[in-house]
Amino acid sequence: MRSLKFLLQKEFRQIFRNPAILRMIFIMPVIQLIVLPLVANYEIRNVNIHVIDHDHSMYSRELIRKVTAGGVFQLQGYSANYKQALLDVEHDKSDLILEIPQGFEKQLVRESEAPLFIAVNAINGARANLGAAYLNTILRDYNQEIRTQWIQFPKFDEIPRVEVISNYWYNTHQSYTLFMVPGIMVVLLTMVGSFLTALNIVKEKEVGTIEQINVTPIRKHHFILGKLIPFWVLGLFVLTLGLLVGRVIYGIVPMGNIGLIYLFAAIYLPAILGLGLLVSNISQTQQQAMLLSFFLMMIFILMGGLYTSIDSMPQWAQVVTWFNPVTYFIEVMRMVVLKGSSFNDIKGHLGVIALFAVVLNTWAVVSYRKRS
């Protein structure tokens, strides 16, 4: 145990003398938490719409006013023929074309219905889908409005109408920051944990000091604990910093017990640090360690449910996410922060992550060799 004390002393001294590590710990989380939630956002704004109005009637003008009034659609062009509108789309100036046919008003008044044409530029699929869906909602509203205007008598509608009103629980205003910030915190913690540990050990390999350590009677698990404990402490520090940024800048106060987040992080970090150790065991240079960590990180992030919902992934991909520790922490973070989940709700996640910690660290200790 005495040698552990000296190892820890040494590691902490080296960390506080390394400007790169300090920058990574202090500045990176703050910047990422401030910038990423603002841009990682699915809300569609500034959809450029091109309107072809063949009708030039009161109803068509009213329709155009209604479409552009919401702030989502920008009237990018207004022309008399489809060809010109398509040219605009081809030059990527417009995302949507709304064509109002000739006799729109006449047909509407006479037959109570009139066709409209929508063309969507689907190069950016998400934008096109949501834009079209939103435009459809506006058109439906408009439709409803006209009908209520016309059908004055009898006062009671003959056709029963069903209106669906959605009520969003846990995130009432469907705020993306509330959804993204807890997830980004997890990613930060994972990066700090795995990158720093892996790079730290591989650096000792490169410099040659690890050989000097290997020739001392130091116990393998002492050496590894000496590496894990400092980064465990740093990880919890980064988490605290993240929670503070979330609170100060976004006003995010976890609904549940903040102690639960720390409890989970305290078990999650050893798992991630163990992964860093494994990476360092198979890497000979910092470059190799960096590339390998980066590769793992990409998979963790893309398959962790941060940006895309796991439920909509194909079955095989969902199975892969079970083996991604990031998935569990993101889920727990969102559960505790948004929903106020209790210990009982997350204990299953805790169990899984504890298993990750045990397996990864055992693997790392076994594969670390003091001699070749």
Added chain:
Amino acid sequence: MQKAEENTQYAITAKNLTKAFGEFIAVDHISFNIKQGEIFGFLGANGAGKTTAMRMLCGLSKPTSGEATVAGFDVSSNPESIKKNIGYMSQKFSLYEDLTVMENIRFYAGIYGLSDKDIKEKSAHLLQHLHLDHEKNKLVGSLPLGWKQKLSFSIALIHEPKIVFLDEPTGGVDPLTRREFWEMIYEASQRGTTLFVTTHYMDEAEYCHRVSIMVDGSIAALGTPAELKKQYEAESMNDVFLHLARQATRQAD
């Protein structure tokens, strides 16, 4: 146990010690015995297998076949016990450059299990001996190479090991510092420490009690410098070395 007692007269013994990496035999059946307090020069051209042999003796590399004992412990079965009894200074500088002189001393003394009182006494003595009193709070990275090497050697001795392995300790060091370095080696030897030294400087080979010269993974010659010069009718160790090294068929790295 009996075997360990038998070997106590020798600090290091090796019998047909061999290390193969796949097809390539880096160290090929080498045998020697080194007495306590002896300064043993381990010479050979680059790629002759010196470092591999030394790494096996330090417990850093597992022998493919053959036997060796260091401080009475078997290198294959008991490398961790060997590590308590040896000091090691590799050709790569191995102190922490981002720690101060004092912090490096404390760290290595600490992991060898010295008490706080011992650490205090030893480090004070060491700093005084190396005239590093004023530099003790400087980062090791800022010291000149010669000073670093002397510090590194002193730290390898801090837990009073029975045997110290020095892998090209004076590479790139100026002649004056080299001379001081060898004075330190002699002092350690007089205190009963066994020193196992690899070097490319043939004047240093003359300072050793006995030397071995490795060629292509085997020991081509072994004896006192005087004996070897006589055997090969050479005027200096340099000539002996050149004579033997030219017989090598293996490409140097």
